[in-house]
Amino acid sequence: MNSSSPLKWFATREGLYYVALAVLLVVLLPLALDPFRLNMVGKYLTYAFVAIGLVMCWGKAGILSLGQGVFFGLGGYCMAMFLKLEASTPEATAIQSTPGIPDFMDWNQLTELPWFWEPFHSFSFTLLAVIGVPVLLAFVIGFAMFTRRVGGVYFAIITQAIAAILTILIIGQQGYTGGVNGITDLQTLNGWDIRTDEARTILYFVCVGMLFLCLFVARLVQNRKLGRILVAMNAQENRVRFSGYDVAAFKIFVFCLAAAFAGVGGALFTLIVGFMSPSFIGIVASIEMVIFCALGGRLSILGAVYGALLVNAAKSGFSESFPELWPFAMGALFIGVVLAFPNGLAGLYQTYVMPLEDKIFKRNKGAKLEAKPAEKAAEPKPTAEKTPDYDPMIDSYSPEKS
């Protein structure tokens, strides 16, 4: 889509990976799963937004944020506040001592709507806030830290502390935020009931659409000079600085981009799941988001989607049958991904599946579609293969750093 010749791009190898993902998400999964399961896949996909952001932020630029849950949660809470206000009309809440405010405020003896809830009556403001609030916070954090050249583990710890602070704050301020239960009992979006099977299926497709939008934005960033500077910064920060680039500005940008993706994911999460609570923000939730990205392959934006899907599917699978084994599996996953295959599934795919693909590609240059069945297990990042119809400017790079 961003290519100069869109149709040709879809026939390139990189394009085919996107087509394969689209076929999986738009055709295969909706056909194979009932609405309940499809809704769960939609929930997993909202985490993929965060994972794509982490690929850009951590994989490419080397900034590990352990507070992505904060941005996910802020996006989600913005959406939830709008939906909650819509659900708390004076008629629907007539039995409360103060009708017209959300039920949990009434339980906590609040008699009027707090000022920061007021703007969320407006849908357009909410849409703006879903991206704006996380980006603003990311900008403040990023500006304060990156201009002082704080990075690495310090940044990770401080973002983790911010996740802890926000969770404690939300749980503590029950009257304003719904406390530990979160904002629940969300019903309609501009009068459209989001709890029916039909609505959930539509929301799933909206989610897939937004996911591809984010994928293309991420791809756009990674394939331009911007993306290469990010990777260069990760490898040799000082050389990039000495070449005259403002390293802090690039870091702030990529951190804000990741926050924006996470915010969109959070808002969709609220719509698809129907509530938002602090448990999706905290330290544990935030660090789990990193493993989605790490399993898929920290350098691969497509891998991030598969990583989020696989880890979450495994989590629900384990939690249904062997809840006590899941932490072991999760722990082993963290250790295994880091020690054994730091490039995740995308790295494995590149090492083992791609050579096979190369053979097929070389033998039947005309019949490119035959390569497709081999792509189901895991997808790599866009390849470095040079195809004649490639515009050299948007040619993908091959990372030398693992």
Place this chain on the structure above:
Amino acid sequence: MFDGYTSSELMSIFAMQGFAGLSLFSVFVLMALGLAIIFGQMGVINMAHGEFMILGAYTTYLTSGFFQSYLPSLFGGYFFVAMVLAFLICAALGAFVEWLMIRRLYHRPLDTLLATWGLSLIMQQAYRSIFGAREVGVDLPEWMMGAIQVTDLVELPINGLFVMIIALSIAVGVYFLMYRSGYGKKVRAVVQNRPMAEAVGINSAGIDRATFALGCGIAGVAGAAFTMIGSTGPSSGQAYIVDTFLVVVFGGAQSLIGTIVSAFGISQAQSTMEFFLSGSMAKVLTLLVVVGILMLRPEGLMALKVRR
């Protein structure tokens, strides 16, 4: 928030909360010392530190059970046996973990963080399977019960005082080990310039392993002391890990004195504010102030003067 209190009342409140904050201070110092050694000297973030501490606590729990059933006459002294055992077990596990994963990851600090997080998940679930999800407590020996009356408003529980003494003596011990012993000299040499240290014949891999084991061992002692003032559950360690990291970073990563000062500051601020605000708001405010100061002064309170 000070409305409605006379100045003498305020003084006693501050004194009371200050003494209450001392037990939080002891926990912070005990946990942060181990972390400061591992993080400050090696640059490794050990997210499983809290779980090492809990391992020490469970060791103490088992030891107290053993003394109760087989050696009731010696029950008064079980704590010292437990402390040594906790140190040995945690240090041994620490050395094993270092050998298994940490040594492969020294050049990738962010990955160490993720790997040790995985380890902490596994350890937590192991505790849950072995000891159950419920919190366990130990019986205090008789000499540790009761309190010392200082003034008619302020009284000090003996167990809290004892834990603080342990914390401070470990701090002093670590100081002498790091700055007055041959081992400490080697550690500091490796921190400052690894290739040079290797060139003069220091076994840097061995120093790394010993340092990691030492940090974990101190976490174990911290856990043993922790049982004296609170009960132990599988996820008690995780509750403190973020605070403790902030303590270490706030103090300045390579400064032991800084760690103690920041542990004191954070615990006192939190405990004093807890009286006037709700517990959660006190914690939020403390953490916010710490994070805010760290954003303005990323090197922490007492940083080594180095060029970045």
